[in-house]
Amino acid sequence: MHKAKKSTWMVIAVMIAAALVAPVVAGPKNNYMLNILISYCYFGILAASLNLLIGYTGQMSLGHAAFMAIGGYAYAILNKTLGMHFLIAVIGAVVISFICGLFIGLACSKLSTIFLAMTTSGFAKAVTLTITNEKWLTGGANGFTGIPKLTILGHKLGNFELYYVALAITLFVFLFCYRLIYSKTGRAMQAVRNAPIAAAAMGINVNGYKFLVCGISAALAGLAGCIYAVNMNYLSADMFNKTSITLLTMTVCGGMGSLFGPVAGTLVIGTLPELLRAFSGYLDGVYGVLIILVMLFMPEGIYGGIRSLAEKVMSKKKAGAPAKKEA
Amino acid sequence: MTMFVQALIGGISQGAIYALIALGYSVIYSTLKMGHFAQGDFYMLGAFIGLFLSTQLGLPAVIVFAGAGLLTSLVMLGLERVAYRPMYNRPMNALLIATLGMQYVVQQIAKLIWGSDIKRFPAMFNNQAIHIPFMGDSVAVTPQNLWVMGICGTLMIALVLFMKKTKTGIAMSAVSMNRKAASLMGVKITTIITATYTIAACLAAVAGVLMGPVYSVSFSMGGSMGTKAMTAAVMGGFGSIPGAMLGGVLLGIAETLCSLYISTAYKDVFTFIILLVVLFWKPQGILGQAKITKV
Amino acid sequence: MGNEILLKAEKVTMRFGGLKAVDQVDMEIKQGEIHALIGPNGAGKTTFFNVISGIYMPTSGQVLFDGEDITKLKPHQVTQRGIARTFQNIQLFESMSALENVMIGHHTRTDSTVLGTMFHTKKMKEAEWKCYHKAEAMLEFVGLGEEKETLASSLPYGKKRILEIARALASEPKIIMLDEPCAGMNASESNELAQTIYKIRDSGITVLLVEHDMKFVMGISDMVTVLDHGGKICEGVPEKVKRDPQVIEAYLGKEEEG
Numbered sequence: 001m002h003k004a005k006k007s008t009w010m011v012i013a014v015m016i017a018a019a020l021v022a023p024v025v026a027g028p029k030n031n032y033m034l035n036i037l038i039s040y041c042y043f044g045i046l047a048a049s050l051n052l053l054i055g056y057t058g059q060m061s062l063g064h065a066a067f068m069a070i071g072g073y074a075y076a077i078l079n080k081t082l083g084m085h086f087l088i089a090v091i092g093a094v095v096i097s098f099i100c101g102l103f104i105g106l107a108c109s110k111l112s113t114i115f116l117a118m119t120t121s122g123f124a125k126a127v128t129l130t131i132t133n134e135k136w137l138t139g140g141a142n143g144f145t146g147i148p149k150l151t152i153l154g155h156k157l158g159n160f161e162l163y164y165v166a167l168a169i170t171l172f173v174f175l176f177c178y179r180l181i182y183s184k185t186g187r188a189m190q191a192v193r194n195a196p197i198a199a200a201a202m203g204i205n206v207n208g209y210k211f212l213v214c215g216i217s218a219a220l221a222g223l224a225g226c227i228y229a230v231n232m233n234y235l236s237a238d239m240f241n242k243t244s245i246t247l248l249t250m251t252v253c254g255g256m257g258s259l260f261g262p263v264a265g266t267l268v269i270g271t272l273p274e275l276l277r278a279f280s281g282y283l284d285g286v287y288g289v290l291i292i293l294v295m296l297f298m299p300e301g302i303y304g305g306i307r308s309l310a311e312k313v314m315s316k317k318k319a320g321a322p323a324k325k326e327a
Numbered sequence: 328m329t330m331f332v333q334a335l336i337g338g339i340s341q342g343a344i345y346a347l348i349a350l351g352y353s354v355i356y357s358t359l360k361m362g363h364f365a366q367g368d369f370y371m372l373g374a375f376i377g378l379f380l381s382t383q384l385g386l387p388a389v390i391v392f393a394g395a396g397l398l399t400s401l402v403m404l405g406l407e408r409v410a411y412r413p414m415y416n417r418p419m420n421a422l423l424i425a426t427l428g429m430q431y432v433v434q435q436i437a438k439l440i441w442g443s444d445i446k447r448f449p450a451m452f453n454n455q456a457i458h459i460p461f462m463g464d465s466v467a468v469t470p471q472n473l474w475v476m477g478i479c480g481t482l483m484i485a486l487v488l489f490m491k492k493t494k495t496g497i498a499m500s501a502v503s504m505n506r507k508a509a510s511l512m513g514v515k516i517t518t519i520i521t522a523t524y525t526i527a528a529c530l531a532a533v534a535g536v537l538m539g540p541v542y543s544v545s546f547s548m549g550g551s552m553g554t555k556a557m558t559a560a561v562m563g564g565f566g567s568i569p570g571a572m573l574g575g576v577l578l579g580i581a582e583t584l585c586s587l588y589i590s591t592a593y594k595d596v597f598t599f600i601i602l603l604v605v606l607f608w609k610p611q612g613i614l615g616q617a618k619i620t621k622v
Numbered sequence: 623m624g625n626e627i628l629l630k631a632e633k634v635t636m637r638f639g640g641l642k643a644v645d646q647v648d649m650e651i652k653q654g655e656i657h658a659l660i661g662p663n664g665a666g667k668t669t670f671f672n673v674i675s676g677i678y679m680p681t682s683g684q685v686l687f688d689g690e691d692i693t694k695l696k697p698h699q700v701t702q703r704g705i706a707r708t709f710q711n712i713q714l715f716e717s718m719s720a721l722e723n724v725m726i727g728h729h730t731r732t733d734s735t736v737l738g739t740m741f742h743t744k745k746m747k748e749a750e751w752k753c754y755h756k757a758e759a760m761l762e763f764v765g766l767g768e769e770k771e772t773l774a775s776s777l778p779y780g781k782k783r784i785l786e787i788a789r790a791l792a793s794e795p796k797i798i799m800l801d802e803p804c805a806g807m808n809a810s811e812s813n814e815l816a817q818t819i820y821k822i823r824d825s826g827i828t829v830l831l832v833e834h835d836m837k838f839v840m841g842i843s844d845m846v847t848v849l850d851h852g853g854k855i856c857e858g859v860p861e862k863v864k865r866d867p868q869v870i871e872a873y874l875g876k877e878e879e880g
Contacts, residue, residue, distance in 0.1 A: 113362075113419060113423065114561075114565065117362065119606065122558060129592070129593065129595050129596055179739055179740055180740070183739040183746070184729060184734050185736055187722060190717070190718060190722075194714075194715040194716060195713045195716075197677065197709075199726070200676075200696070201675060201697050202701060202727050203730030204729055212736070252424055281438065284431045284434065285436075285439075286435075288431025288435065289432055291424060291425065292425050295417075295421045295425040296410065296414065
């Protein structure tokens with residue numbers, strides 16, 4: 001059973017408190033800040049989902065934004081075009097994303113890293129192309145406009161309320177991931193990444209797990225897509241192209257293989273576009289350089305790097321003790 | 328039938344370009360066991376440098392090609408030294424991700440030097456199509472097609488000869504089979520690395536210069552070309568030189584045939600599906616070697 | 623000690639392209655035995671292990687376990703049936719702790735589903751505790767109780783090998799296959815290992831091992847099978863095998879290994 005340390009719970013409590021208070025501090029009518037805060041939510045979900053795939057089962061997926069697109073568009077079509085209630089549309093979008101994820105899962109189980117990276121990258125392109133070409137379904141290159149805002153009990157949700165809904169969903173997703181990771185399933189996933197042959201010898205159905213995690217990961221990304229759709233009220237194919245590189249930077253820089261990594265990555269990288277507003281043309285290059293620097297010097301990401309530093313400081317106090325595993 | 332042959336010609340010509348870039352991927356993978364995602368962006372760099380040499384300096388075509396190849400190689404070697412060299416002993420994922428980041432770095436460099444507009448590359452070869460009579464109709468072949476096929480073909484033959492006959496080439500094959508043993512036999516790994524990247528960069532650069540006039544030059548042209556070339560390399564057998572050539576040509580033909588008979592918009596989806604089919608049938612590619620994992 | 627045959631290989635042949643790694647091997651392992659598989663390097667011993675544990679499907683032949691034909695089963699299915707194994711080149715989950723490694727070994731017997739995990743049901747919590755305790759117990763059993771929280775990658779080589787055994791035991795197997803468990807161990811470590819293997823046998827688990835250390839093998843085994851160039855050249859009690867001229871010839875020049 002996993003017992004997180006008291007200090008970890010305290011950090012989490014502080015973060016949640018900050019998250020709850022943030023929009024009030026920023027100002028309930030400050031749409032600009034609210035949009036950023038909401039973006040932390042769906043990027044957080046995306047980073048967590050990609051982390052499950054890469055950090056925990058070791059499957060290199062480059063097309064993850066495609067699932068966000070699928071989820072977002074599925075929601076938009078179900079909700080606006082087909083007039084379904086938003087809850088049903090969300091569930092529908094998540095299920096559709098899950099199934100698409102399973103389809104990619106087939107590729108995952110058969111292919112090794114590089115081939116997988118390529119195939120997922122190709123998949124993302126195929127999705128973008130389909131979105132751009134099927135005008136009747138998706139609005140094509142002009143985008144899908146007029147996605148209605150969320151209405152709960154007759155009350156139309158503004159960005160302020162939407163943020164809290166998104167935050168709640170994000171926290172649920174993280175709880176879900178937490179429970180998944182610290183369980184037999186989570187251990188099996190890590191085993192699959194560490195040593196797949198040994199994992200099979202332990203009775204773990206390696207392909208089955210890869211399959212399952214692809215589906216779950218895609219479903220979560222689809223959920224993020226729904227939040228995005230409701231927030232922006234507008235979707236287009238090239239929105240998602242930008243997302244891919246941002247997402248990769250977040251996941252890589254934040255640190256894979258832990259739950260805090262995606263959080264760190266989202267917050268740090270998600271804020272970059274704001275900090276570097278003057279240099280928005282250079283953003284991609286900055287992401288690229290960051291990725292390389294992190295891989296060179298801190299392959300465990302920001303969170304991992306901090307943790308290693310903390311461990312080094314701790315072990316200086318207990319000289320000679322072997323490396324211990326932390327929460 | 329004429330349309331078919333016409334498409335075939337176009338496909339082979341386009342496929343030759345894919346093959347050239349795909350060779351870069353395969354050579355790097357085969358020798359260094361790494362997937363170099365940024366290859367497509369060196370194709371883009373080659374196009375820009377070629378454009379510069381040709382329009383700004385007005386140099387003759389041969390020098391443009393050679394210069395583009397040389398300068399692109401220098402850039403690649405520089406980046407390799409700084410970013411990749413320290414990582415060869417790390418797990419493969421780290422390097423793979425770094426090459427992903429490198430894509431954006433190279434694109435940014437191009438943006439910084441040449442800006443984000445699309446630039447026109449004046450045609451290097453006269454575009455008068457030659458009409459060959461065929462089955463009552465005629466098939467058009469442009470000098471561009473012929474030059475592309477000719478140059479690509481020559482380079483590919485040169486590469487194969489290089490790998491088989493020269494000391495460095497044979498050393499590269501040795502390193503690809505067993506790096507430790509090769510270095511114990513006295514092969515200088517740094518030389519091999521330099522050679523590998525130079526070859527890949529040159530091939531990509533030449534492809535860039537050849538294609539510049541056709542598609543215009545912009546910093547983003549490397550992205551989709553890179554993906555397509557990598558698809559070709561994977562289809563043919565990643566790490567296999569004949570595989571890259573085969574994959575490239577097959578991809579080119581598949582694309583043009585799809586454009587002709589099915590739809591132009593979806594040709595990328597079509598080729599993606601072909602990739603999936605090939606990988607499901609033979610996960611290591613058509614000419615690739617199956618890996619037997621030792622336990 | 624039961625006399626029933628637990629694991630039976632019938633004319634197992636494994637071909638890789640033109641190479642016959644295992645050639646028409648018959649072998650019977652009886653319940654409760656400590657059975658050794660020996661032979662010079664390249665004789666096909668690990669390949670044979672891989673066939674039994676489902677990593678390779680044999681080119682021809684059958685493998686029967688507890689009466690059931692398991693030839694075509696995948697590795698995870700083989701483990702579910704009750705066959706556990708360790709690996710010649712250590713395949714631990716390096717980034718996880720010793721305890722977690724062993725807990726993973728218990729995977730097939732841990733009784734929880736994904737849904738149960740989501741909702742933290744009582745059943746799931748019970749299963750987790752059971753898994754945790756079993757893993758603790760197995761670590762104690764092999765003498766690694768102190769190293770519970772230690773990262774697998776930072777354990778010394780000898781302890782890594784023992785950890786693999788603890789991990790294999792956690793799956794509550796009927797038979798455990800050890801692939802070169804002594805490799806890299808000194809005399810006192812080998813002795814401890816021998817005691818552990820006896821403990822395993824006494825707890826009712828059959829043992830099949832591949833080993834090069836002749837003294838160790840001959841001292842501990844009830845039965846010995848000898849492979850050379852993929853084929854079986856001798857089988858019997860240690861005394862008989864030691865004196866067999868074919869066996870001695872196969873090892874000529876490799877006597878340093880003794």
